[in-house]
Amino acid sequence: MKTVMINASPKKKMSVSSYFLFLQRLFVGGKVIKEKLRNKGDHKRLLETVSEADSIVFCLPLYVDGVPSHVLMFLKELEQYCRENSLDLNVYVISNGGFIEGNQNRVLMQVFENFCNRSGINWCGGIGIGGGVMLNVMRIMFFIYFGIFLLNIISGSSLQDALIYLAKQWGIILFFNIGVLFYNIGMGTAISRGRRFGVKFTRAMMPSFLFIIVADIFFILISIFKGGIFRGWLKGSSKKSL
Amino acid sequence: MRVIVHDLGEQYNALLKNKCDELICADGKYAPCQGCFGCWTKTPEKCFIKDMLREACRVIGNADELILITQNCYGAYSPAVKNILDRSIGLSTPLSTYRAKQMHHTLRYGKHELLSVIAYGDITEAEKATFELMVQRNAVNFGFIKSKFHWSDDIEKLEEIL
Ligand SMILES: Cc1cc2nc3c(=O)[nH]c(=O)nc-3n(C[C@H](O)[C@H](O)[C@H](O)COP(=O)(O)O)c2cc1C
Numbered sequence: 253m254k255t256v257m258i259n260a261s262p263k264k265k266m267s268v269s270s271y272f273l274f275l276q277r278l279f280v281g282g283k284v285i286k287e288k289l290r291n292k293g294d295h296k297r298l299l300e301t302v303s304e305a306d307s308i309v310f311c312l313p314l315y316v317d318g319v320p321s322h323v324l325m326f327l328k329e330l331e332q333y334c335r336e337n338s339l340d341l342n343v344y345v346i347s348n349g350g351f352i353e354g355n356q357n358r359v360l361m362q363v364f365e366n367f368c369n370r371s372g373i374n375w376c377g378g379i380g381i382g383g384g385v386m387l388n389v390m391r392i393m394f395f396i397y398f399g400i401f402l403l404n405i406i407s408g409s410s411l412q413d414a415l416i417y418l419a420k421q422w423g424i425i426l427f428f429n430i431g432v433l434f435y436n437i438g439m440g441t442a443i444s445r446g447r448r449f450g451v452k453f454t455r456a457m458m459p460s461f462l463f464i465i466v467a468d469i470f471f472i473l474i475s476i477f478k479g480g481i482f483r484g485w486l487k488g489s490s491k492k493s494l
Numbered sequence: 495m496r497v498i499v500h501d502l503g504e505q506y507n508a509l510l511k512n513k514c515d516e517l518i519c520a521d522g523k524y525a526p527c528q529g530c531f532g533c534w535t536k537t538p539e540k541c542f543i544k545d546m547l548r549e550a551c552r553v554i555g556n557a558d559e560l561i562l563i564t565q566n567c568y569g570a571y572s573p574a575v576k577n578i579l580d581r582s583i584g585l586s587t588p589l590s591t592y593r594a595k596q597m598h599h600t601l602r603y604g605k606h607e608l609l610s611v612i613a614y615g616d617i618t619e620a621e622k623a624t625f626e627l628m629v630q631r632n633a634v635n636f637g638f639i640k641s642k643f644h645w646s647d648d649i650e651k652l653e654e655i656l
Contacts, residue, residue, distance in 0.1 A: 319570060321526045328567065352597050359570075362627070366569045460597055477535075478535045484539070486587045486600075488539070
């Protein structure tokens with residue numbers, strides 16, 4: 253089994269998609285090739301890579317309730333390529349949005365299904381994740397707590413105490429990811445066996461009203477740091493032409 | 495204000511210009527969104543990419559009626575039209591709220607009247623259903639009170655539809 257996992261976020265680093273790709277990778281057997289789709293320059297290389305694969309996993313962000321434009325552009329080329337070369341491929345998708353509800357990814361999944369039908373390849377389903385940005389930011393906490401764990405040991409606390417502390421903190425972070433991990437395991441098994449997985453939705457494990465408060469604080473802090481808050485942060489000007 | 499976005503090519507500009515206050519020809523001569531949120535957190539309403547879509551959110555955001563004319567692409571917009579929507583998220587603010595019982599961002603320019611989408615090109619039943627759902631969702635996301643989806647097999651009848 254040869255699987256190509258494509259990170260289709262336009263971001264250069266620290267994209268949320270790269271985090272979910274990393275998690276999914278843990279549960280996929282056989283040969284795995286990691287790829288990136290950021291712009292047109294990647295198309296030719298990607299088509300060549302895909303032509304030798306059994307499965308593709310797209311990891312991508314949700315943009316305005318749908319597929320980002322640079323990904324749509326690639327899908328059109330891939331459709332043509334699949335039909336010209338009669339490729340037989342299994343397609344899986346992991347999409348994530350900033351909003352908390354996982355089912356906001358529904359349209360995106362349907363678009364991929366429609367794409368597969370037109371291309372004559374196999375739609376195998378995917379995972380739609382809500383609150384992706386937050387889970388991505390929390391991955392930093394894994395390292396922070398590990399740092400604290402090391403400090404605890406250096407400063408003389410018992411290994412047992414330090415380990416209990418680490419397990420507790422990591423457990424809390426893992427809890428927020430539990431839905432994602434659950435489906436990652438299921439989809440990993442499906443990919444390895446070349447089976448259909450179906451479409452599932454999950455989210456950061458947090459009630460939405462709390463999530464909104466956290467998201468607001470997050471954007472206020474970033475906007476102070478980047479300066480936007482002092483440049484008409486919530487104001488709309490009335491200029492009306494391009 | 496009535497705004498039309500279309501991917502029919504320049505030859506349609508003259509016809510469509512009469513039908514709206516602001517016309518955007520989606521010719522694809524612009525870059526896709528890079529996902530940095532700079533249009534919220536760094537330079538509100540402005541993209542760091544210096545092309546024709548730099549301040550697109552002001553036009554889309556100030557539209558009372560937005561008409562999108564697009565080729566069907568798997569039940570979604572053509573890449574050139576979708577690019578314009580992706581580059582327009584500055585019409586929201588970074589703060590969140592509930593709309594239609596789901597989380598969304600608050601609106602920088604307030605509510606709009608009507609989002610209508612006219613899709614053309616060959617389409618399957620499944621794609622039609624996807625498109626309809628997406629247009630409804632986009633309307634909520636961008637703060638349009640009403641939405642309409644129309645598919646046309648003959649774009650020459652465009653004048654009647656408008
Ligand atoms: C142009 C644009 C549009 C977006 N639209 C949505 C949306 O409709 N719903 C949603 O939940 N998140 C939306 N988001 C948030 C992204 O999906 C979210 O930030 C995602 O985690 C980014 O993933 P990445 O880091 O892998 O690119 C949007 C982001 C951008 C830049």
